[in-house]
Amino acid sequence: MKLRSVLAIKCAKCTSYLIKKLNRGSGVTLPGYVARLVDPHILSVMVGMVKEKTIVTMGTNGKTTTNSILYHALEAEGKKVIINRTGANMLNGIISAFVLAADKHCRLDADYACIEVDEIASVNVLPQLKPDCALLTNISRDQLDRFGEVDITFNKLKTAVTSVPDTKLIINCDDVLSYTLASESGNTFVTYGISEQIFDDISRSEIRESIFCRSCEKKLEYDFFHYGQLGIYHCPNCGLKRPEPDFTAADISLEDELYTFSMDGMLIHSTARTPYNIYNTLSAYAALNALEADLAHFQDMIESFDYGNNRESIFSINSARVQLHLAKNPIGFQQKISLVLKDEKPKDIIIQINDTYQDGEDISWLWDVDFQYLADAEAATITTAGTRKFDMGLRLKYEDISCDNTTDLRSTIIERTKRGTGNLYVIVNYSGLYSTNYMLTELEKTQKGGEET
Amino acid sequence: MKLTIGHLYPDLLNLYGDRGNIQCFRKRLEWRGMEAEVIPFLSGDTIDFSQLDIILLGGGSDREQELVCGHLKNIQQDFKNYVEDGGVVLAVCGGYQLLGKYYKTDKKMIEGLSILDITTEWQPERLIRNIVLDSPLFDTPVVGFENHGGRTYIGSHTPFGKVFYGLGNTGKSGYEGVLYKNVIGTYLHGPLLPKNPQVCDYLLERALKRKYSDNIVLEPLKDELEHLANGYIAGRYSDKKYILKETIKRHI
Numbered sequence: 085m086k087l088r089s090v091l092a093i094k095c096a097k098c099t100s101y102l103i104k105k106l107n108r109g110s111g112v113t114l115p116g117y118v119a120r121l122v123d124p125h126i127l128s129v130m131v132g133m134v135k136e137k138t139i140v141t142m143g144t145n146g147k148t149t150t151n152s153i154l155y156h157a158l159e160a161e162g163k164k165v166i167i168n169r170t171g172a173n174m175l176n177g178i179i180s181a182f183v184l185a186a187d188k189h190c191r192l193d194a195d196y197a198c199i200e201v202d203e204i205a206s207v208n209v210l211p212q213l214k215p216d217c218a219l220l221t222n223i224s225r226d227q228l229d230r231f232g233e234v235d236i237t238f239n240k241l242k243t244a245v246t247s248v249p250d251t252k253l254i255i256n257c258d259d260v261l262s263y264t265l266a267s268e269s270g271n272t273f274v275t276y277g278i279s280e281q282i283f284d285d286i287s288r289s290e291i292r293e294s295i296f297c298r299s300c301e302k303k304l305e306y307d308f309f310h311y312g313q314l315g316i317y318h319c320p321n322c323g324l325k326r327p328e329p330d331f332t333a334a335d336i337s338l339e340d341e342l343y344t345f346s347m348d349g350m351l352i353h354s355t356a357r358t359p360y361n362i363y364n365t366l367s368a369y370a371a372l373n374a375l376e377a378d379l380a381h382f383q384d385m386i387e388s389f390d391y392g393n394n395r396e397s398i399f400s401i402n403s404a405r406v407q408l409h410l411a412k413n414p415i416g417f418q419q420k421i422s423l424v425l426k427d428e429k430p431k432d433i434i435i436q437i438n439d440t441y442q443d444g445e446d447i448s449w450l451w452d453v454d455f456q457y458l459a460d461a462e463a464a465t466i467t468t469a470g471t472r473k474f475d476m477g478l479r480l481k482y483e484d485i486s487c488d489n490t491t492d493l494r495s496t497i498i499e500r501t502k503r504g505t506g507n508l509y510v511i512v513n514y515s516g517l518y519s520t521n522y523m524l525t526e527l528e529k530t531q532k533g534g535e536e537t
Numbered sequence: 538m539k540l541t542i543g544h545l546y547p548d549l550l551n552l553y554g555d556r557g558n559i560q561c562f563r564k565r566l567e568w569r570g571m572e573a574e575v576i577p578f579l580s581g582d583t584i585d586f587s588q589l590d591i592i593l594l595g596g597g598s599d600r601e602q603e604l605v606c607g608h609l610k611n612i613q614q615d616f617k618n619y620v621e622d623g624g625v626v627l628a629v630c631g632g633y634q635l636l637g638k639y640y641k642t643d644k645k646m647i648e649g650l651s652i653l654d655i656t657t658e659w660q661p662e663r664l665i666r667n668i669v670l671d672s673p674l675f676d677t678p679v680v681g682f683e684n685h686g687g688r689t690y691i692g693s694h695t696p697f698g699k700v701f702y703g704l705g706n707t708g709k710s711g712y713e714g715v716l717y718k719n720v721i722g723t724y725l726h727g728p729l730l731p732k733n734p735q736v737c738d739y740l741l742e743r744a745l746k747r748k749y750s751d752n753i754v755l756e757p758l759k760d761e762l763e764h765l766a767n768g769y770i771a772g773r774y775s776d777k778k779y780i781l782k783e784t785i786k787r788h789i
């Protein structure tokens with residue numbers, strides 16, 4: 085290895101040590117930045133030390149869960165795997181993951197690297213990583229103000245994948261945008277999809293853009309929609325149609341709130357509570373096949389896999405059941421509403437909406453969620469919180485759903501768990517996730533220690 | 538009393554919560570005991586303008602706007618007559634651009650309705666942020682979110698408002714949107730109306746006056762939450778320290 089790369093790794097490790105010593109947060113991006121300053125080619129050097137294969141996961145929804153499945157599946161086969169931390173999916177975060185995994189001789193001992201890449205960073209990151217596979221979950225509307233439009237995301241991803249022509253793509257063929265991107269890219273690709281109708285009306289409704297054929301501009305026709313623009317489509321004019329997927333999940337059924345499905349000859353009794361996680365499992369399985377990875381332990385691994393991924397956590401506070409959920413875009417929120425409606429017990433709901441840069445400063449997406457269904461949710465109370473609590477309140481007001489708002493989330497949670505229905509949902513968008521999770525964990529502990537607030 | 542709202546091409550122009558604007562029109566009529574009928578016109582449908590009291594022309598991506606362009610040619614004269622006759626129109630983002638003569642992107646020239654003497658030209662840097670306006674029509678600020686690559690030149694037309702914080706029509710002119718007869722064209726989404734009930738009521742009153750009688754005055758509604766949502770953004774950008782922080786953040 086060049087001296088320069090060695091130096092870059094050492095500097096990054098020192099930075100990380102200092103950040104921890106000074107208690108300045110988790111330090112997931114700064115070490116990467118420092119390493120890149122010292123050696124601009126550090127990422128290519130590091131990925132060159134990965135013994136077997138590198139895979140990146142991209143797309144609007146589900147990339148963290150999918151990447152986690154890949155990681156656990158490879159670990160279950162006894163492989164050493166590098167993974168970047170949740171949210172650290174821009175260039176510096178990715179470099180950090182590699183350099184901090186190096187040993188004191190600046191060597192990597194890794195068989196695989198599973199890297200989640202943000203769409204905006206993909207153009208920069210992919211040429212440096214030259215991954216064996218790139219998995220694309222779907223392309224939908226997310227955090228509009230960063231990208232402008234879904235077309236811009238599409239073009240960024242297309243530029244990224246065409247810059248690495250030897251990378252095999254793993255594509256959700258139920259998503260016409262992903263499928264079009266793969267077809268136009270020239271890269272080889274493998275498809276996955278679900279041919280049965282499994283999503284309920286509530287998760288299915290609304291948000292249909294890009295339903296025009298990108299080659300001939302005629303309106304696409306659908307046999308049915310899964311959700312968003314995903315479904316079984318064809319173009320009446322030019323013959324474009326959803327292909328028969330290479331990998332599919334079938335015989336999907338719901339038993340005791342958990343999904344069972346068959347995939348490539350296996351009958352999987354999964355712990356998935358939402359159909360989205362069937363997609364995530366299927367896509368990871370397709371990718372592992374494309375990587376020619378061992379899969380002997382896949383079924384055991386996935387049947388005990390925790391899809392929660394810290395994004396959906398359950399707490400017990402003042403003997404109330406408290407669920408924390410992340411909803412950061414219309415499709416994600418629609419899914420949570422569908423989940424809330426499946427719970428027939430009375431409930432209290434708190435919705436926290438922030439508008440920091442990570443959340444997206446534009447919160448107009450709230451109007452693309454079908455909140456009218458919440459009227460049937462048997463909610464005793466609905467409370468809005470966060471910097472945009474009034475906007476969230478307005479969204480509900482214009483569906484004639486009454487709600488109140490709070491500036492003090494903590495006291496509201498305590499009050500609701502003591503005097504509420506005993507069944508509390510807390511739904512937050514991105515920037516509120518970690519602080520709220522921390523708060524709920526702490527409230528749960530305090531209560532166990534006997535010193536009730 | 539009843540108003541009929543035509544939502545033009547929601548299959549093509551349907552971005553940034555346009556539905557919020559429709560819902561706002563509808564609810565603020567219903568809460569006052571009036572009726573609202575919303576008719577979505579899909580691309581290719583024929584439109585009878587004489588049955589419409591309000592038209593919403595929403596936003597779409599550049600690619601989708603180009604598809605709309607073809608349909609506009611068929612309705613151009615009817616639409617123009619409707620506007621000249623005092624018909625109420627709210628045109629947002631892409632819809633605003635389409636009211637003009639053309640929208641010139643990096644690759645193409647998209648022909649507009651030529652109802653207004655305005656033109657739009659695309660530039661690579663998008664204008665994206667919260668925006669606060671002083672509009673001569675209202676004594677309270679108009680707030681929203683802008684996100685556009687197009688720079689719109691309104692010539693001698695009256696702007697919708699003066700930019701208090703944000704970028705506006707061209708990023709430089711200091712003005713945002715356009716006002717013409719009963720037409721409001723603007724880049725503000727968010728969506729525009731729920732947080733700015735004064736704008737919604739202004740348009741509703743114009744439409745009711747045109748359809749029924751000049752004496753109609755809308756009774757006020759309880760708008761505490763609307764004012765809080767509006768005041769939160771207006772207040773945030775009246776704070777010089779906050780604006781300074783924001784400016785620094787954008788330049789690093």
Ligand SMILES: [Zn+2]
Pocket residue numbers: 297298299300301302319320321322323324
């Ligand atoms: Zn076609």
